[in-house]
Amino acid sequence: xxxxxxxxxxxxxxxxxxxxxxxxxxxxxxxxxxxxxxxxxxxxxxxxxxxxxxxxxxxxxxxxxxxxxxxxxxxxxxxxxxxxxxxxxxxxxxxxxxxxxxxxxxxxxxxxxxxxxxxxxxxxxxxxxxxxxxxxxxxxxxxxxxxxxxxxxxxxxxxxxxxxxxxxxxxxxxxxxxxxxxxxxxxxxx
Amino acid sequence: xxxxxxxxxxxxxxxxxxxxxxxxxxxxxxxxxxxxxxxxxxxxxxxxxxxxxxxxxxxxxxxxxxxxxxxxxxxxxxxxxxxxxxxxxxxxxxxxxxxxxxxxxxxxxxxxxxxxxxxxxxxxxxxxxxxxxxxxxxxxxxxxxxxxxxxxxxxxxxxxxxxxxxxxxxxxxxxxxxxxxxxxxxxxxx
Amino acid sequence: xxxxxxxxxxxxxxxxxxxxxxxxxxxxxxxxxxxxxxxxxxxxxxxxxxxxxxxxxxxxxxxxxxxxxxxxxxxxxxxxxxxxxxxxxxxxxxxxxxxxxxxxxxxxxxxxxxxxxxxxxxxxxxxxxxxxxxxxxxxxxxxxxxxxxxxxxxxxxxxxxxxxxxxxxxxxxxxxxxxxxxxxxxxxxxxxxxxxxxxxxxxxxxxxxxxxxxxxxxxxxxxxxxxxxxxxxxxxxxxxxxxxxxxxxxxxxxxxxx
Numbered sequence: 001x002x003x004x005x006x007x008x009x010x011x012x013x014x015x016x017x018x019x020x021x022x023x024x025x026x027x028x029x030x031x032x033x034x035x036x037x038x039x040x041x042x043x044x045x046x047x048x049x050x051x052x053x054x055x056x057x058x059x060x061x062x063x064x065x066x067x068x069x070x071x072x073x074x075x076x077x078x079x080x081x082x083x084x085x086x087x088x089x090x091x092x093x094x095x096x097x098x099x100x101x102x103x104x105x106x107x108x109x110x111x112x113x114x115x116x117x118x119x120x121x122x123x124x125x126x127x128x129x130x131x132x133x134x135x136x137x138x139x140x141x142x143x144x145x146x147x148x149x150x151x152x153x154x155x156x157x158x159x160x161x162x163x164x165x166x167x168x169x170x171x172x173x174x175x176x177x178x179x180x181x182x183x184x185x186x187x188x189x190x
Numbered sequence: 191x192x193x194x195x196x197x198x199x200x201x202x203x204x205x206x207x208x209x210x211x212x213x214x215x216x217x218x219x220x221x222x223x224x225x226x227x228x229x230x231x232x233x234x235x236x237x238x239x240x241x242x243x244x245x246x247x248x249x250x251x252x253x254x255x256x257x258x259x260x261x262x263x264x265x266x267x268x269x270x271x272x273x274x275x276x277x278x279x280x281x282x283x284x285x286x287x288x289x290x291x292x293x294x295x296x297x298x299x300x301x302x303x304x305x306x307x308x309x310x311x312x313x314x315x316x317x318x319x320x321x322x323x324x325x326x327x328x329x330x331x332x333x334x335x336x337x338x339x340x341x342x343x344x345x346x347x348x349x350x351x352x353x354x355x356x357x358x359x360x361x362x363x364x365x366x367x368x369x370x371x372x373x374x375x376x377x378x379x380x
Numbered sequence: 381x382x383x384x385x386x387x388x389x390x391x392x393x394x395x396x397x398x399x400x401x402x403x404x405x406x407x408x409x410x411x412x413x414x415x416x417x418x419x420x421x422x423x424x425x426x427x428x429x430x431x432x433x434x435x436x437x438x439x440x441x442x443x444x445x446x447x448x449x450x451x452x453x454x455x456x457x458x459x460x461x462x463x464x465x466x467x468x469x470x471x472x473x474x475x476x477x478x479x480x481x482x483x484x485x486x487x488x489x490x491x492x493x494x495x496x497x498x499x500x501x502x503x504x505x506x507x508x509x510x511x512x513x514x515x516x517x518x519x520x521x522x523x524x525x526x527x528x529x530x531x532x533x534x535x536x537x538x539x540x541x542x543x544x545x546x547x548x549x550x551x552x553x554x555x556x557x558x559x560x561x562x563x564x565x566x567x568x569x570x571x572x573x574x575x576x577x578x579x580x581x582x583x584x585x586x587x588x589x590x591x592x593x594x595x596x597x598x599x600x601x602x603x604x605x606x607x608x609x610x611x612x613x614x615x616x617x618x619x620x621x622x623x624x625x626x627x628x629x630x631x632x633x634x635x636x637x638x
Contacts, residue, residue, distance in 0.1 A: 003259075006242030010260030011267045013203075013243055016522035019267065027267035051191055051235070052199030053243075065525065069193075070200030077201045077209065077217035079528045083539035088548070095548035111552055127530035146533060152545070153538030161546035163553075183553055204528065206521055246517060258516020272518050273511065281504035289503060296453040301497055305455070329453060342507065343514040356502035358495055366494060370487040 001045055004028060004038040009046075012055070012064045020061035083151060089119040097129050097144050098160055100177050104139035107177075111184040191235055194218060194228040199236075199254070208251030208340060249339035250346055273341055279309040287319050287334050289353050294329035430462055569601050574608040582618060582633040590620075590629035 001009070007028060012019055025035045039062060043055045052070050056063050066074055086094065093116050097103050108116045120142070123129045128151070132143045144157065154160065163176070191199070197218060202209060215225045229252060233245045238257050246255045256264055265271065276284065283306050287293050298306045310332065313319045318341070322333045334347065344350060358366075437455055523529070581588050590609070594602045609631065612618050620631045 001241055006240070006257060007260045007263040009242035010256035010264050010518075013254070013256050013520055014264050014268060014518050016520075023267060027263050029266075045241070050196070051241075052196030053203055064203070066200035066203050067196060070197045071528070073197040073217050074200050074204050075528055075532060076219075077213060078204055078524060079532070083531060086540065086544065091544055091548040092552060095545040096552070098545055099549050125526055125529065127526075147531065147536055150533065150536040151531070151539045152542050153540075154542060159542075161542050163546060163549065180549075180552055203520065204524060206519075244517070253519055255517035255519050261516040261518070264518060272515050276508065276511065278504065281507050282500055285500050285503035285507050288507075289500070294453075296456075301500060303497065327453075340519065341514060342510045343517065344510075351503075351506055353499055353503060356499045356506070358498050358502075363491070363495065367487065367491055370490055 001041060002038070004030070004034060005041040005045070008035070008038045008042050008062075009064070012042075012062055015063075018056075018058045018061040018063040023061070087119065089114075089116065090123055092116075093119045094123055094128060094144065094148070096180065097123075097142050098148070098157060099163070100173050100180075101157065102132055102141045102143045103177075104135050104137075104141050106139050107181070111180045113184050113188045191231060192228070194220070194224060195231040195235070198225070198228050198232050198252075202232075202245070202252055202254045205253075208246075208249045208253040208336070210251040213251070246343065247345045248343060249336040253340065277309065277312075279304075279306065280313055283309045284313055284318060284334065284338070287313075287332050288338070288347060288350060291347065292322055292331045292333045294325050294327075294331050296329055430459065430466060434459060569604040571604055571608060571611075574601070574605045575611065578605065578608050578612060578631075579617070582612075582631075586633045588631055590631065593631065 008024060011024060011027060021032060021035055021039070024039070025032050028035060028038075039055070045051070046053055046055045046064070048054055048067050049069065050067075052067050053064050054067050056065050089112075092112055093108055096108055096111055100107075105116065105120060108120065120129070124131075124142070127145055128148045129142045130145050132141050135141050148154075149156065198214060201214060201217060211222060211225055211229070214229070215222050218225060218228075229245070235241070236243055236245045236254070238244050239259065240257075242257050242260050243254050244257050246253050279302075282302055283298055286298050286301055290297070295306060295310055298310070310319070314321075314332070317335055318338045319332045320335050322331050325331050338344075339346065437459075441452070578593060581593060590606075593609075594605050597605065609618065609620065613620065616634055618631055618634050620629055622629045
């Protein structure tokens with residue numbers, strides 16, 4: 001690998017965020033063409049099945065990552081399969097996503113009456129919810145994941161506990177959604 | 191690189207701490223001999239001036255680090271030095287803690303002849319020393335941390351140069367002795 | 381001499397002996413420098429009043445009301461070293477016999493301490509060099525990729541009770557009861573009770589003064605009583621008059637309205 005490529009590897013190695021080509025070019029003090037060539041050289045050297053590390057082109061630039069084939073070993077060494085107790089906020093967000101099947105952040109905020117960015121981010125990071133397209137208003141929608149079902153011991157979302165205890169009529173998701181939104185608005189109005 | 195070596199690279203890449211050979215061996219599910227061979231293969235592939243990343247033996251394990259030749263470019267990208275420098279007082283406290291293995295603040299004060307609360311607090315804050323119980327007189331004892339070994343490139347505390355290497359030479363000692371005696375005589379003469 | 385260790389890179393000292401603030405302004409630095417300076421007569425230890433340092437320290441300790449054992453020990457170690465040094469310097473050679481220390485021995489002991497410090501000072505220099513040489517090796521510090529921070533799907537087992545979801549959604553479906561704020565501002569005076577009290581007076585006494593109505597009551601009760609009187613005045617149940625500002629208020633039942 002030539003010196004420019006080595007420097008690219010080192011820069012990506014030390015950066016926890018993807019690095020844009022322009023940033024590489026500025027730090028190296030050379031033109032974009034040379035950087036592109038260097039990146040290409042790195043990409044060829046760090047191809048899957050070669051060194052255990054690969055070059056990824058991601059939004060925002062380039063990043064190094066471990067080769068997917070090594071994941072089981074890395075997981076055995078480092079992954080701490082933690083399932084810490086859910087906070088009230090997390091449980092509420094998760095319940096809304098599970099019972100309504102799909103929900104956007106603004107809807108969750110309206111139902112809960114508070115901004116719910118932080119519990120949603122945690123749930124997403126723990127792999128309990130995931131994005132699933134956009135609503136007709138353009139808001140990102142979320143749904144629960146297969147991992148969620150496993151961690152709650154559910155065969156499907158239909159095996160969620162009945163809500164009859166709380167709301168005998170709310171069988172349909174649409175109806176439930178409206179009730180939740182009404183209750184949320186009343187709470188905020190108080 | 192063979193699969194075992196690739197997995198070693200990936201594990202070290204993802205680990206924020208140096209990884210001991212036994213840990214590698216356990217995660218890979220193979221014997222120490224095979225791990226040693228794999229590590230050696232990694233070390234040869236990641237020799238300085240090759241890929242921009244090198245293998246380091248530090249703090250009782252292995253870690254990946256960027257090649258020093260790439261440091262100027264990395265520093266331009268990240269805009270900060272790796273470790274802020276130590277003050278003289280901090281370095282002295284750190285040396286005493288490293289050579290004595292465990293030491294209390296009063297002991298350090300006795301050796302340095304000055305109060306050492308402030309440099310010790312800074313070293314602790316920077317994660318270079320940590321508390322390790324109390325002496326039999328009840329004073330809190332401190333020792334250096336694995337981070338200290340990592341940042342100073344030490345495989346273990348035994349890789350520090352022998353303290354006897356820092357023995358002032360005979361001439362210097364004699365000079366000091368004479369100076370002390372002379373001063374004593376001056377006092378007596380007064 | 382200053383017992384304060386002036387650290388350029390460290391945060392403000394917050395506790396312990398660094399707060400002692402003795403400033404003799406003649407010395408600041410490590411042990412062998414102190415010894416050397418004293419022996420070279422750059423600082424005259426005989427002019428350094430150690431007793432004053434001790435007194436200042438004890439006073440400070442008293443003012444603080446608590447003993448930081450660690451800092452106290454550090455102080456004792458240092459003051460003891462200074463006392464020892466000073467006593468040796470003050471005693472002429474012949475009188476050293478009393479201390480069972482030959483001048484030669486005293487010199488050797490001081491020398492040993494100086495050499496000890498010098499070894500660590502050199503070791504510190506070596507550490508500086510070591511660190512400088514290592515500056516080029518940067519270690520990666522990035523969080524684990526998300527897929528490694530969560531449980532693998534195949535390895536996942538049941539960890540949570542589904543009922544916690546039902547409870548959460550159930551809670552959201554209910555409009556919570558009105559928030560009870562009584563603990564925030566405990567109202568101990570009730571207007572109704574004061575109204576009843578005034579009406580009672582109106583019935584039994586027909587006429588009474590405000591002071592009588594609030595005899596022995598606190599300010600809050602007085603205010604609420606005034607409010608009750610206003611309420612009854614508005615309803616035509618009473619009339620009242622005050623002949624001069626801040627003078628007594630006389631209350632009279634209003635026959636017609638009753």
